[in-house]
Amino acid sequence: MTDITTAIAQPPVRRRKIRWNRVFDHVILILGSMFMLLPVVLTLLTSTWDNVTIHTGGIQYSIGEDAFRNYQKALFEKSGFSQVVDGMKMMTNSLILGLGFAIGKIVISMMAAYAIVYFRFRFATFAFWIVFTTLLLPLEVRILPSYEVVQSLGLLNTYTGLIVPLIASATGTFYFRQFFKSVPEETLEAARIDGAGPIHFFFDILVPVSQTMIAAIFIIMFVYGWNQYLWPTLMTTDENMFTLVRGIKQIMQVWIGANIPDYGVAMALAIIAMTPPVLIVILFQNWFVKGLVESEK
Amino acid sequence: MKRVQFRRPIFPFLLLIPQLAIIAVFFYWPAGEAIRGSFYLEDPFGFSSTYVGMDNYTDTVTGSEYVSVAKFTLGFTAVVAFFSLALALLLAVKADSVLRGAKTYRTLLMWVYAIAPPVAGLFGILLFDQAIGPFTKIAQSIGWDFKLGVNYWDSATAMVIVAVWKQIPINFIFFLAGMQSVPMAVREAALIDDPSGPSRFFHVIFPLLAPTAFFLLIINITYALFDTFGIIDILHKGEPGNNPVTLVYKVYLDGFRGNDLGGSSAQSVILMVLVLILTVVQFRFMERRVHYT
């Protein structure tokens, strides 16, 4: 796959074309970029205002004076009977979920994909089907029984219960299988001539050649884990376990409830919830794009 | 599989154990439970359960609402997939053709990928709010009495716009990558044969993008069916009333809000069959594509 950051050298013919085409292209792209940006910018601006202004005046189009108060409150103000839950706690939980999910998924699926691609053993085909049937059913369609199972194992409101059921699908295994299959045959042959055993081969040869792939999958899985909503909504009822995205559900009480809504803080929390994954995607976009495109081939 | 492989009878099983264990406990057990549960009517607290055969299925399918939810889900999926693919393709074509600022555009058009669906839903609520939403005001200024949460089709419009917004980035990335992987020689030849832009696009570039487009179509269908849950839940504020919902949302409403375990399980099983069909198509296609590249 060509790295799409590489600008493609344009044939000379193209330069002589009427510039209006080019202007039109830019207009479309700018409109598209604005379409993507605008909702977030408006929320960001509105999150810097006080509640009365937002309550009466709606969305704001300039920067207000309450940015510090709102973000400070969203991040650090403790709430609940136990007095331990604040934005930072939710962010920690989101991080644990994102990292735990990404790392767990990579480790488990690399091992499984390694076994499936590089070993000849009895029941190999059977194992393959057992694993890949899981691609059939997203968590959403087996959500209720999954909840029952997690509950009967006593894992409600635990990190294990939060993370592990999300790992139970073969997407990662499938990505790594595709990637391992594209690793040249000669690699293994050479390694065997050198007398390398399976463990040696895995750590000294396969892992190094998979680095970009691992990085990309890590980013994809981290974003996926961080952004989980339905599963954390169902299985974390203890406020100590809330993630930021789960916290959005609490934010919604603002619009449903009958008190003076703390709009500014609610929007600040939404902005905080989206910032870490967005930053990661922007900063590591080259890896991310490569991984996304290669893994889903 | 590889031509050359290790031969160890036990080692590969050790490698597979963690994956198989997790799948057994958190996939096969719940999936089996869903199928079993769909044949019972059970007291929510678990004191009694009655075997009812296919009744949960017939009650589900004959309910006046289920058919219209299914129809809406189909329409919603088609519209979301179409618009997010079409807009992303347009943007990718343009981003591919400009030199200046190409990387900036790429960043600006893809970063929304990282935003969680419920956060997208929250933006939607702000923009479409009955009282304070700018979109509502614009709509009203052109005589469209837009009311999120009151008019069925207005709520549907908001759902589609937010869902499309959230899905454009990933389609854009794939289309752009697909386009830039078209070999230079092909592009140049096409340019000489057919200097007019649109025609060149449809005759040369688009056919080369077709595999990407098909793969994305499946991804988009899955997205519209399942991943839009957070958007819908937030836009409806947890109380759908007379607003459109998708099949997955209905599973949640009946099972989780309403505690009708049997009915919800039956709906899950129906969805499983649907996804099974979809995945078989996807799997065949992906395998073929991998063989040929």
Added chain:
Amino acid sequence: MNFRKLAAAAALSTAVAAPAFAQQTDITWWHAMGGRLGEVVNEIAADFNASQSDYKLTPVYKGNYEETLTAGIAAFRGGEQPDIMQVFDAGAATIIGAKGAIVPVEDLLKDNGVPFDSNDYISGVRNFYADAAGKMIGMPFNSSTPIMYYNVAALEKAGVTAPKTWEEFQSVTAPALKSAGYIPMAQSHMPWIFTENFFSRHNLPFATNDNGYGDGETKILINNDAIKKHFASMKSWIDDGLFGYYGTGWGDNQAPFERQEVAMWLGSSGSFGGLSQSADFEFSATYLPYWESVTTEPTNTFIGGAALFAMSGKSAEANKATAEFFRFLTSAKTQYFWHKETGYVPITNAAYEMAQADGYYDIKPAAEIGIKQLTLPGGEWTKGYRMGFYVQIRDVMNREYGKLLAGEKSVDDAFATIEEEANKLLARFARTQG
């Protein structure tokens, strides 16, 4: 009723944890009171912990009513249920139907030496969470009832007083308010205010089988000419600009009243506390209107809100602790505090008398409307209703009412659909109990 209040993220609790003692019995209380209500719950718990040293109560916010009920059910199935669980009116049939899941509050109190006399409770509260024989199963906690709030200045401007009947609203109040530039009225919860309480206010049977309290099969009696006429009228009011409908969301309908676009709003007596903060204009409240053509002797409304249930499977000490907490909770002092802070009605006569003696209603007469309406003369059909899968039945109502008001369905068709689907759900629920 459904008060989903301010985000937990914004809540600041004033609760102070009580110091731990060696022989303390710990009990937990799962509730659905977010925002300001949650803070008051925390204060009550902290006060209880400070008032004695044998028991320690921890309240836990579990999300909205539906989420709390589901979490409680799941926990019970896993053997990890809390000692006390708050369950809302629509979930009453589910939890009361599951006989082994709860200890009836009347038994709990009597077994643990806490004096109990149901006559201590105000009449409108006594029956809703009781069984057919009148034995109290759940302890009413946040009890509210739908009342009519109005913007005092708006009504003066239009030269009208708050309507007592829907006929008066239709012919006098609404047109005058409309000419004065207001949307005359909005409401926040059609299943609760315009359905359940419509039947109660007019003393009409809502379901067979003694409104569902008896044993055996229950059928809903919603397909009835009086309520169909009400909805037909409402539809025409909306078409004529005499009524505003802002969707199913509670807050969406309340906000226009707070912005002074809507002159009268049908909400909950429990909205009083929040409204006092969010409305910066003078407002007052009065009874829910009734149709003079249906009855000339309007009766009391049901309580809404939620009750506390003592979960079964707990140790004798834990049950004792729960009983002691209920004793504390129902004391006149606690009830008066809760009433003043939140606007929910006090559930005992003693607390009501305390508020009267304190002169609270002289300062805030609107705060008394809810309890006065609950203690209006009752009738055969005004003690409540008990139907299974009622959360879904309400969803069906909301959906069909939405269709009706949008003109997508006729009144007859909408009510026929509600009747059919509700009865199907009731039959399904009956089978889960078999």
